[in-house]
Structure formats: structure tokens, C-alpha cells
Amino acid sequence: MNRIFWSIVGKELIGFIRSWQLVLVVLYMFSVEVYIAGSGIEINPRNVAVGYVDGTAGGLSQKILTHLHGPEFLAPRRFNSQRELSRAIFDKEIIVGLVFDADFEKKWRQNKSAQLDILMDATAASQAYTTLNYLQHIVLDISKVNIPVDIVTHKLFNQNADNHTFMALTELLSIITMLSIILTAVVFVREKEQGTWDLMLLMPVNPKVIILAKSFSQIIVVMTGIVISLGFVVLGIFNVPVNGSLSAFLLLSFFFVFAGSGIGLFIAAVARDVMQVAQLSIVVMMPLIFLSGAWTPIYAMHPALQYLSYISPLRYYIEGSESIFYRGTEWIDLWPYFMGVISVGGVMYWIGFRKIGRLF
Amino acid sequence: MRIGILKAYIRKELSELLRSRLIIMVYLLPTMLMLLFGYGIRMEVTHARIAIIDNDQSRLSNLLVGKFEHSKYFDVTTTVMDEDEALRKIKQAQSDAIIIIPASFEKRLLKGQTTQIGVYVDAAFPSRGSTMESYVQGVILNAASALIPSAPKGSIVINQRTLFNQAMRDEDAIVPGLIGLVLLVAPAIIAALLIVKEKERGTIFNFYASPLSKAEFIAAKLIPVFLLHSINIFILLLWALYLFEVPFRGSFWIYWLASELYILVSISIGILISVITRTQIVAVVLTVMVTIIPGFMYSGIIMPISSMVGMSRYEAHVFPVMYYNHILYDVFLVGEGLTSQKTQLYLVILAVYVVILLSLGTLWLRKEIR
Incomplete structure (x- = not known):
């Protein structure tokens, strides 16, 4: 069982590396894209003409x-x-x-x-x-109005309201979301398109192992990207403060990527070809990315959407990451985010897992 | 271009598109994104959760707390707790800001001495932090200047006129930008797979072996998607006008022309990606990368291009969304139309984009086995 699992993981990883275009694009997203977003985007009034x-x-x-x-x-x-x-x-x-x-x-x-x-x-x-x-x-x-009140403002965790580190992180989280969903979905749908998926399920190997191994291989790819991006860009160039524990972030990322691949599994189960995967994943991804609180605040959204955002694993992931990097929240206070990511992600993975594993 | 052959090929492509369940998505996707984002994206900060620690409990401090409670920007909880506890609340993300009113607040104010109000803002989300800071300061300064008995001499009154969006409605500022985003993403993602799909399945050999020229092939791929998506221009306009009630001050013809050009740009991006990639997965990831996040960042929804610096300033000028969105905002909110030279220039730039992208696509498309 174990041997089968790892040989499938190995096969998928080799398949990934063989497509140099894909490796290049993924590397580019994790490095240059994060850098560009972090270096120039400014939401605060800066350089107002x-x-x-x-x-x-x-x-x-x-x-x-x-x-x-x-x-x-x-x-x-x-x-x-x-x-x-x-x-x-x-x-x-x-x-x-x-x-x-x-x-x-x-x-x-x-x-x-x-x-x-x-x-x-x-x-x-x-x-x-x-x-x-x-x-x-x-x-x-x-006009020298003398107001006898002195307001002393402290901006906690990010004294200069520095946007660079924040944007770099936001971009990184968005990219993680996109890749974990798309890569997983396509790995399965490609087999469906070529007609080999049914064969896979009919093989005398437990289909659960196949599904787990295939999605796990893509999780490895994304996690590698995260580590590269963290090391070279987020921490290397932008010096994002790490007030909390980095291992907490990596663990949280791992669970989140799992959730993302769960969404990917679900899309793969519904879609018949890559074209449908592309369309479905955009419908799912764009609201996830832009309405989970990274780019725009959640509290001002339409109430119905605010409730909907509770089922977005990205919402917990973003708040959790902000807490780890900026607020320096301790492990024990991080439990809501871990709970959120694990429970929402777990349910999504389970649904996708069940759906893709069915032959008819 | 031989019209007869082209027609036949377009018919084949169109019926292939219509036969898959795709056709629903072509119209569902833009509308869904428009509705979700139109209701979802708000740039102002409302309902910020602030905790006021009122150590004074006097008439004046109550007055100040009342000012906060009546503001739509804040959800206030008044508590008595020590600073450490409050800080922990912020760390747990249960509170966005803390205001501490000192014990001798009223006494000192009545004596004319300066008092300090401590404000702690959670700046883990920087832009939200700064906005909250300025709101808090605004409320306190307003309250304070109302308490000062006589108007100071020689004051300056600010007479502010906001142009284009007098009511400062978020919908007006965001919905036109959304059209630019949606019409960039949706057509590109379909077009991006059209050619590479044939490569992966091997049906591209039909084209290699056929007398069809490269330009004809690309035209046959482009036109069906173009026709299907042209309808979206009007669907999105209707949503903007009747659901989000965005004013429309410019000319409809400019909107139409610019949008058709823009869809062409978007499809050409997709086709170019489809030509250079070898597998569908690369095409999907690449399209997502060059459309979704840049389309959002450079749409002018979250920040004006004029405020960008460095690389992203150049990137903003490379992506077509900036030019189209300028025209969109003009058509919806400003209404300058063709009298503005910038609008004319940007229309030309969009056309140039189409020409460049399509000729690159035709140039790089291969018609033989490598």
C-alpha cells in the first residue's frame, strides 16, 4: 500500500517536472509576481497627484x-x-x-x-x-485652532502601516489558493479526458490511495513553492516581520493547501474536460480570493456575503497568517484559524474525495 | 481569407462550443462575478469593532462615546478593562481598535489643560488601519471643536466638491471597474484552451494537413468566442445600470466600440497563450496569472494608477485593463467622450493591442510537426 502511494506521488512529480513550461510558470508566480505586487502596490494614499x-x-x-x-x-x-x-x-x-x-x-x-x-x-x-x-x-x-485634546495614536504590529510586506503576503496567499485548486483539478481531469481515469479506478489498487497520492503530489508542489517564496521573496526581500512562529504558518499552509486541493477534487469530479475546469475554477476562485478579506474588508460587505465567507477556508487562512506574521499571536490563540481551515477544508476534501472516487 | 472555408470552420467551432455545457458558463460566469463582487467589494471601512475604555465615566466622556456610537463606521463596546487585556483582544482579532479615555478627562478639559486620548489601532491590515485611524481622529476632533465656545479668528473653511461620484457611492466607483475585470478574464480563459486542446488531443494534425492558412485558422477560432461574448457587453451594462444604478453620462456607442475592442484584446491574449503553450494546464495557469490578479490590481478599483511606483507602474501600463477602464469610467461617470484626447488615444491603443497580439499569434503558430 505504502509503496503504491509513493510510486504514484513520484510519477506525478516527475510528470510535473517534465513540463518545463509549467515549472517555469509556477516558479514565476511564486517569485516575480509576489515581488511585483509587494514592491509597487500601495492602497494607502501615496503619491497622490x-x-x-x-x-x-x-x-x-x-x-x-x-x-x-x-x-x-x-x-x-x-x-x-x-x-x-x-x-x-x-x-x-x-x-x-x-x-x-x-x-x-x-x-x-x-x-x-x-x-x-x-x-x-x-x-x-x-x-x-x-x-x-x-x-x-x-x-x-x-488656522491655529487650539483644541485641548491630544490624540496619541499607536498603530500596532505595523507602525508605518507599511503596505509592501502586506501586499506581498496577500499576493502569496492568492497564488497559493489558485495553484492548489487548479493543479489538483487538472491532474485528475486530464486522466478523465484521456479516458485513463476509469481504468485507474478499475485497477486492483484501492482507488482511495490513488486519489490521495495524486492530490498529495500537487500539495507537495505548492508547499515547495511556498517555502521558496517565503525564503527568497517574503522574508528575503521584503523582510516581513515574523512575530509569531513560522512553523505555525507552514502547518496552517499545509492544511489550507489540503482544503484547496479538496476544492480542486470537487471541480474535477464535476468537470468533463480542462475547459470546464478552467471556467469552474474561475467561478470558485475569484470570489474566494477577493472576498475573503485580503484585498477588501469583510465587515463592509453585504450581510449575506459575510455569512458566506465563513465557508471560505481562505478567510481563516488569511486572518491566521496575519495573526502569525504581524500580531504575533501565540499558538494557543491560533486555534480558531486552525479549526476553521481544518474543518472547512476537511469537509471540502471529503466531498471531493467521495465524488471523484465514484465510477458511475 | 477565403470566406467559404472560414464560414464552414466557424460553424464547426461554434457547434462544438454550443454542444458542450460551456454555453451556460459563458453567460453565467460574468454575471455571477459581477453580482458577487458588486455586492462584496466595499472600500470604506464600516462596522469597525472598537472597544472604548472609559476610565473617566463623566458627562464629557459619555458625550464622546456617544459620538462614536452614532457613527455608522463603528460598532462600539464600552468596557472597563486593563490595557493588557485589551491588547490581547486585538491579538485575538476580536477588536479592531481601542480608545482609552483617561481618568481625569473631564476635569482637565474644563480647566483648559490638554488631555491625552490613547488610540490603539490594529494595523495588521495596513490600509484598513490607516482608514480607521483617520475616522477615529475625525470623530474626536469633531467632538472637540464642537465644545470650543467661540469660533476662532480667520478660519479656513474647506469647501469640498467631489467630481463624478458626488454621493461617494461605492457602487459607482467599483462596478465600472468590474466590467473591465470580468471582460478580461472570461473571454481569455475560453480562448486560451481552443488551440492547445487540439495539440494535446492530437486533432491539430487535421489543421496541419488541411489547406487552411494560419490566419484563417486563428480567425475561425476567434470569431465564435467573440460573437458569444459580445452579448455579455450588454448583459453587464444592464446589471450596472438597473441593479447597481450607476449613472451613465457618456455615449453608448463609445462604450460599445471600446468593449468590443477590449473583448478582442482579451481573446487575443488567450489565443496567444494557446499558441505558445504545449499543455492545457500551462495554458490555464498562465491565463489565470495574467488576467485575474493584474485585472484586479490595475483596474483602478483599489488604487489609482497614478499612485503606483516602480515595477507595478510599468506593469499597469502594459496590461490593457488600464486603458479600457479609463474609457469605462469616462463613459459611466464623467461623460467627456471623444472630446477628451486621452479617450481617443486609449481607443487607438486598444486597437494596436489587438493587431500586435494577433500578429504575434499568427507568427508563432506552427503549421508543421516540429
Whole structure:
């Protein structure tokens, strides 16, 4: 039994390595893709393009503008008229436009309330919100309003709200999800397509061993990718802090990849050819990836979808990974994530396992 | 191009596509993604769970707590516990932020002395952390400035006008971008398997042996998918307009033209992948890699391209989704149309994409055994 198991695993691994294109693509995803996402994507307002029209002589207005500096803002660009400014906003070259009227400074000096017009491109909603908040702070600062409250903010676990490490990790988790589902599904469906799957099930070998071995071989492939990506990119280049235990993460990953291959098994059982696998896995994967809390927050979602997200193993995996890397949560407090991944993943694997193992 | 042969081949391809259960998926997939994401993706942070530790229990501190309770952004629990316990709650991800009001809060305020309010934000999700931070600060500053008796001299009033999306509705900001994402992923994944499937099964030899030219072969593969997916343009538009109630300020013709071009780009990406790969699995993984995550990242849903730096800035310009989405947002929310030179330029760029991708595909397609 044991010998059969390992020889099937070996056969699948050799099959994987023989296809150099596949090896290359998988390696690329685990390294370069993670690197690109981590190095350049910024969800916080960073490099917000600011433009302004200044009708005043430029004392107070310049003072306000000097507050808009990097890394949040690009150097403000001057426009000669409001029309030019709006045109630039329409073309998405500028996100925030400030308009200083001719009597802006005069009014302020006369102790009247001066009005600062701000034009914002609200299609970039989150940037717009935060930028507005920023400007309000600056204006409060300048008009010397004395508020007797001092707010001391501590950002826990990630003091600078550094997005790079976070995005690299998010991308890695997304890639793990995609590969564990697709690779497993295709390994089975290819046999179905070629007609060898029925033969496999009819062989005098326990079909359960075959299924386990085949899916286990793909789990090995993904786990290897995870280790490579962790070593070279996530920890090597981005220095993601490891406040918790790395072995906890690897263990959690292993269970998650198992869950992913369970989903893959299910898809393989339903689909008849690779084309259907591709379509089904996209329908399953994209909601999993984008609605499990890595790219967008869960709490703001439609309530029905929030409940649905409980059956996504990725949700537990993401929160668990964040806890391990940033919050430094101890083993004992990690049990909800392990429970979540194992129970949801276990059920999915079991369903897929049953379905693909049936001959008729 | 010989029209008669082409017609026959297209008929064969079309009936093959229709015969599999695929046809449902062609229309189910975009609609499902649109609905799920349209309701699912929200960029604002609402219902952040904050714990307020009110050590003062005075009238003013209650007032402040009340301000938080009335905000739709927060779900407040007021507790008395020590800081370590609160910190543990954050570590267990049961709380997103903690606000600590000191014991002498009211007394010091009434005397005009400065008091400190401690705010601890969980920044394990950085963007959510910063957003929560600014919300918390906003609430406290608002409450505080309401308490100050006389308006200060020479104040500056911010008069903010948000363009294109006056109500700051998340739907308006997200749904047009979703169309760009869906129409990139769905056509590409079908097209990506069309040729490589024949390679794996060996039926590609029919093409090798037939007098069909390479261009005719690609056209025959491309046109059925193109026709099937053209209908999705209208289905998605209807969802956007009537379900998500996104305004439509531009010209319908530009939307149509740009979308057809974009579908062509997407199919051409798929065909190119199908030409260069040897096995279906590689084609699937490669297509997923170049469409799903880039399509989402560079769609402008989560961040504007102008804020990107380094490699991802270049990558954003390489992927066609950026150009199409610019036109989409223009058509839905801005309504500049062809008067904007950028829209004209981007339409041309999309057309150039089609030409380049298809000629590469034709060039690299082999018509003999290697």
C-alpha cells in the first residue's frame, strides 16, 4: 500500500517536472509576481497627484501647499485656470485639485472665514476620503485652532502601516489558493479526458490511495513553492516581520493547501474536460480570493456575503497568517484559524474525495 | 481569407462550443462575478469593532462615546478593562481598535489643560488601519471643536466638491471597474484552451494537413468566442445600470466600440497563450496569472494608477485593463467622450493591442510537426 502511494506521488512529480513550461510558470508566480505586487502596490494614499490654481499672491496658499509633501503627495502642480485643472482631473492625471480664489488670503487676514475649494476625483474613493482628512488636519493646524485634546495614536504590529510586506503576503496567499485548486483539478481531469481515469479506478489498487497520492503530489508542489517564496521573496526581500512562529504558518499552509486541493477534487469530479475546469475554477476562485478579506474588508460587505465567507477556508487562512506574521499571536490563540481551515477544508476534501472516487 | 472555408470552420467551432455545457458558463460566469463582487467589494471601512475604555465615566466622556456610537463606521463596546487585556483582544482579532479615555478627562478639559486620548489601532491590515485611524481622529476632533465656545479668528473653511461620484457611492466607483475585470478574464480563459486542446488531443494534425492558412485558422477560432461574448457587453451594462444604478453620462456607442475592442484584446491574449503553450494546464495557469490578479490590481478599483511606483507602474501600463477602464469610467461617470484626447488615444491603443497580439499569434503558430 505504502509503496503504491509513493510510486504514484513520484510519477506525478516527475510528470510535473517534465513540463518545463509549467515549472517555469509556477516558479514565476511564486517569485516575480509576489515581488511585483509587494514592491509597487500601495492602497494607502501615496503619491497622490495634486494640482492647484492660485489666484492669490501666494503667502498662505504656498504655506498650505508645503504641507502636502511626500510620501503621501506628489509635488503639487500649478495650473493657470480652473478649466485646465478640471481637464487634468477628467483625464485622471490629478486626483485632488485645490482652488485658491483671489480673495482667499485677504479674507483670512481680515479675520473672515476664507473658503478653500477642493475638487476631488471620487472614483478613487478611499484615496479621496483620506486626502480630505489630511487637508482638514493641515487647515486646522494652520488656522491655529487650539483644541485641548491630544490624540496619541499607536498603530500596532505595523507602525508605518507599511503596505509592501502586506501586499506581498496577500499576493502569496492568492497564488497559493489558485495553484492548489487548479493543479489538483487538472491532474485528475486530464486522466478523465484521456479516458485513463476509469481504468485507474478499475485497477486492483484501492482507488482511495490513488486519489490521495495524486492530490498529495500537487500539495507537495505548492508547499515547495511556498517555502521558496517565503525564503527568497517574503522574508528575503521584503523582510516581513515574523512575530509569531513560522512553523505555525507552514502547518496552517499545509492544511489550507489540503482544503484547496479538496476544492480542486470537487471541480474535477464535476468537470468533463480542462475547459470546464478552467471556467469552474474561475467561478470558485475569484470570489474566494477577493472576498475573503485580503484585498477588501469583510465587515463592509453585504450581510449575506459575510455569512458566506465563513465557508471560505481562505478567510481563516488569511486572518491566521496575519495573526502569525504581524500580531504575533501565540499558538494557543491560533486555534480558531486552525479549526476553521481544518474543518472547512476537511469537509471540502471529503466531498471531493467521495465524488471523484465514484465510477458511475 | 477565403470566406467559404472560414464560414464552414466557424460553424464547426461554434457547434462544438454550443454542444458542450460551456454555453451556460459563458453567460453565467460574468454575471455571477459581477453580482458577487458588486455586492462584496466595499472600500470604506464600516462596522469597525472598537472597544472604548472609559476610565473617566463623566458627562464629557459619555458625550464622546456617544459620538462614536452614532457613527455608522463603528460598532462600539464600552468596557472597563486593563490595557493588557485589551491588547490581547486585538491579538485575538476580536477588536479592531481601542480608545482609552483617561481618568481625569473631564476635569482637565474644563480647566483648559490638554488631555491625552490613547488610540490603539490594529494595523495588521495596513490600509484598513490607516482608514480607521483617520475616522477615529475625525470623530474626536469633531467632538472637540464642537465644545470650543467661540469660533476662532480667520478660519479656513474647506469647501469640498467631489467630481463624478458626488454621493461617494461605492457602487459607482467599483462596478465600472468590474466590467473591465470580468471582460478580461472570461473571454481569455475560453480562448486560451481552443488551440492547445487540439495539440494535446492530437486533432491539430487535421489543421496541419488541411489547406487552411494560419490566419484563417486563428480567425475561425476567434470569431465564435467573440460573437458569444459580445452579448455579455450588454448583459453587464444592464446589471450596472438597473441593479447597481450607476449613472451613465457618456455615449453608448463609445462604450460599445471600446468593449468590443477590449473583448478582442482579451481573446487575443488567450489565443496567444494557446499558441505558445504545449499543455492545457500551462495554458490555464498562465491565463489565470495574467488576467485575474493584474485585472484586479490595475483596474483602478483599489488604487489609482497614478499612485503606483516602480515595477507595478510599468506593469499597469502594459496590461490593457488600464486603458479600457479609463474609457469605462469616462463613459459611466464623467461623460467627456471623444472630446477628451486621452479617450481617443486609449481607443487607438486598444486597437494596436489587438493587431500586435494577433500578429504575434499568427507568427508563432506552427503549421508543421516540429
